Amino acid sequence: MTATPPNEQPTETTYSARGSNYVLRKFFVEEGGVAANPEAVEWHRAVDHGFHGPEPTEEATGHILESMRAVGTRLRAAYTADPVPTAALGADRPVATFCSWNSELTVGPGAGVPAWLISEVTVRPTHARRGLLRRLMTDDLTEAHEAGFPIAALTASEATIYGRFGFGAGTFNTEITVDAHTRLQLKAPTVGSVEMADNQAVARLAPEIFERFHRQTAGSVDRQPKWWGLVSGAWDWHEGKSDPEIRTAVHYDADGRADGYVSYKFLPTQGFEGALKVVDLVCPNWEGRIALWEYLCNLDLVTEVRHAGAPMEDALMWGMVDMSAYTVRKRFERLWLRVLDPVAALSARRYTSHRRLTLSIVDSMGFADGIFTIDTTGDETRVERVGDRPRTQDDLAGKSMPAVELPDGVDVALNVDALGSLYLGAVKASTLYYGGLLRVRDQDALRDIQALMSTPTDPYCISPF
Template identity: 75%
Template sequence: MSTTPPQQPCETSHSARGNTYTLRRFTVGEGGPEQNPEAVQWNRAVSQGFHDGEPTAEATERALASMRAAGTRLRSVYTADPVPPAALGAERPVATFCSWDSQLTLGEGRSVPAWLISEVTVRPTHARRGLLRRLMTDDLTEAHRAGFPLAALTASEATIYGRFGFGAATFNAEVTVDAHTRLNLKAPAVGSVEMADNAAVARLAPEIFARFHERTAGSLTRTKKWWDLISGEWNWHKAAPEPDVRTAVHYDGAGEPDGYVSYRFLPTQGYQGTLEVVDLVGVTPQSRIGLWEYLCNLDLVTEVRYKAAQIEDPLMWGMVDMSAYTVRKRYEQVWLRVLDPVAALTARPYTSHRRVTLSIVDSMGFADGIYVIDTTGARTRVERTGDRPRTEEDRQGKSLPVVELPDGADAALNVDSLGSLYLGAVKASTLHDAGLLRVRDATALRDVQALMSTPTEPYCISPF
C-alpha cells in the first residue's frame, strides 16, 4: 500500500455556476510560515470556517509543525475569478480539506489502515457549487488507489457525510457524575492513583495510550499534538497554553503506570466547582474506574464532567448510586467509509461461522457490487463475485434511500450502513427495522446479525 505523497503540488480546475476555481493538493514543507505561505493561508481559512479567532504566530507555527509531523495531505480551492474590492484575497482558500494515515483497531489483536479526513470547510458564499463533492471525490479516489480499505472522519454536522458513503460507526456519551457524596463503588477500585507532573505525563501518555489503543476496537491512533493538549502546554482549540490543567496517573497492583487523567477545575460557587476531564485513558476498565474514584473524591469538587464516556459505561454499573451518573448527550464519534470491502471485511474478526452474500450499493462506485463473506473455514474468505443490477438512480449517481435485493443475495444495503455495521455499533436487525437493510428472509437476517456482531461495543476517545 503506497502512502507517499507527490513531490510537487497537484493542481486542477473546477467550474460551476459561471465561476472558475483552482484546486491544489500539497503538503507542509520544511521551514516555518515564511517558507509555507500556502499552508498558512489554508490554516487561516480553516479557523475562519470553524468561527475561531485569527491564528497567532505561535498557533500557526504549531499547526504547521503538527501537520508536517503527521504527513498531512492538504487540499485547497481558490477562486480564479476577479476578487471585488475589500473581499478576502484570492490567496485565501474558499474551501479546505485534509487527510492523513492512521490505524483503526478491530479487536482480537487486529487493526486496519485508515485514511482520516478533517478540516473540511467551504466558505458560505461559495457553497452549492460542488466544491465539497469534488474535494471528497478526489481525496477518496486517492485513498482507494493507495490501497486503504477505509476512510474515517468526525462530523460537526451529522447530515453532511452520508451521501459520500460514511456511516456513524462509534458513539460516545457526555456525562456528569455527582461528587457531593464522593464516589461509592460496589466493588473496590484496584491499584492506586497519584497526582503527577504534567510534563512527565506528556512523556508517559503515548505509551499508555498505545496500550489502550491496541486492545480497544474502534480506537484510532493519535497525532503528536495530543500530548501538548493533555499536559496543558497547548490547547489547539483555544490556540493558547492552559496552565490550569492538572494530571494524575493510575498504577496497577505491581506499581506500573496503566492510566492517566488530565483535567481542569471550573469554580461555580465560592471555593467549590466542577472538574472537567480533558483526557482520560486507562489500559483497562478497572484503571479508568480508579481514575474516576480519584476525581470524584477530590476536595471542593461537586461534579465531574466527561465528554467521551462509553455508551455502556462500566463506571455507571459499578456505582452504588447510579442515579448520580447523568448522560447529558449521546453523539456519534467516528464515521466510517468502506472503500475496499474485500480488504476491510477480511481484516475484521468474526465470532460466528456463516456464509452470506451481500449486495453493496455505492453511488461513488468504490465498494459497489456483490460480495460473499465466508467464515465457515479455517480462514475468512471475502470475494467480489460480480456487479449488482443497475437502476436509473444508479446511472444518475444518486444515493438510494431504499436498496433493491438482487436475486441470489442474502442481504442488500448502502455503503454508509455497512460503515455503521462494520465495528458492531448497530445490530443488523436494527438497520432492517429502520428500512436500511433488505434481507431474503428471517434466516438471512439472523445470519447477517450473527456474522457482524462483536463481543464489545466500539469505543474511540480521539476526535480529529
C-alpha cells in the same frame, strides 16, 4: 518524519461550476515553519474562519503546521480564479479546505487496518452549492482507494453531510456528569493506586499508555503528536495557547507500573466549589479507569465530574452504589466510517459467529459497489467480490444515495454507509432493517447478518480529529 507521504506530490487542476472558476490544489507542509509555508498559513486561517474561530496567532499556526507536517498531512484547497471584489478576502485565501493523512483503525484486540483520516472540511458560504465539497471529497477518496486503503474515517461537526459520500456513523460516545457531592461510592474496591502527577512527565508517558489502549480497543485511531501538549496543558490546539489550569494523575497497577492517566481542569461554580472537566482519560483496562474516576470524584471541593467522551456502555455506572448519580447529558456519533475496499475491510475484522452470506453493497461512488460473499465457517475468514450488482433506476439517474434493492441470489443488500455503521458493531443489523436501511432475503438471513456483524463490546473512539 517526512513532510510528504511516499510517492505523493503536489497537484493543481481547474474546476468550474455555476459560472464560477476555481483552482484546486493539493500540497504539503514543508520544513521551515510559518515563514516557509505561506500557502499552508492561509489554508489554516480559512479553516479557523470556517469553524468561526478567532484569527490564529503566528505561534498557534506554527504548532498546527508542525503537527500536520509530522504525520504527512495532505492539504487540499479551492481558490477562486475570478476577480476579487474590493475589500473581499484575497485570492490567496482558500474558499474551501480539506485535509487527510494516513493512520490506523483498530478493528479488534491486536488487529488493525490502514485508515485514511479526513478533517478540516470547510466551504465558504458565498461559494456553497457549487460542488466544491463533492469535488474535493471525490479526489481525496479516489486517491485513498487507489493507494489501497480499506477504509476512510472522519469526525463530523454536521451529521447530515457525509452519508451521501458513503460515510456511516461507526462509533458513538456519551457526554456524562457524575455527582461528587457524596464522593464516589463503589460496589467493589478499586485496583492499584492513583497519584497526582507532573504534567510534563505524564506527557512523556501518555503516548505509550495510549498505544496500549489503542491496540486493544476497536474504534480507536492513532493520535497526532499535538495530543500530548493538550494532555499536559503545554498547548491546547483548540484555544491556540497553553493552559496552566490543567492537572494530571496517573494510575499504577499492582506491580507499580503506570498503566493509565487522566488530564483534567477545575471549573469554579460557586464559592470555592466547582466541577471537574475531564480533558483526557486513557487506560487500557476498566479497573484502572474506574480507579481514576474514584480519584476525580473524591477530590475536595468537587461537586461533579464532567466527561464529554465516555463510552456507550460504561462499567463505571454499573459499579456505582447509586447509579442515579451518573447522568448521560448527550449521546453522539464520534467516528464516521467509509468502506473503500470491502474485501480488505471485512477480512481484517474478527467474527464470533460462523456464517456464509452473500451481500449486495450499493455505492454510488463505485469504490465498494458490487456483490460479495463472506464466509467465516472455516479457519480463516474468506471475503470475495463475485460480481457486479444489477443497475437500478436510481443508479441510472445518478442519485448519490440510490435506493437499495435485493438482487436474486443475495442474502443481504445495503448501502455502503450502513456497512460503515455495521462494520465495528456500532448498531445491530436488525436495527438497520427495522429502520428501512437493510434488505434481507428472509428472517434467517437477518439473524445471520446480525450474528455475523455483532461484536463482544461497543467500539470506542477517544481521539476526535
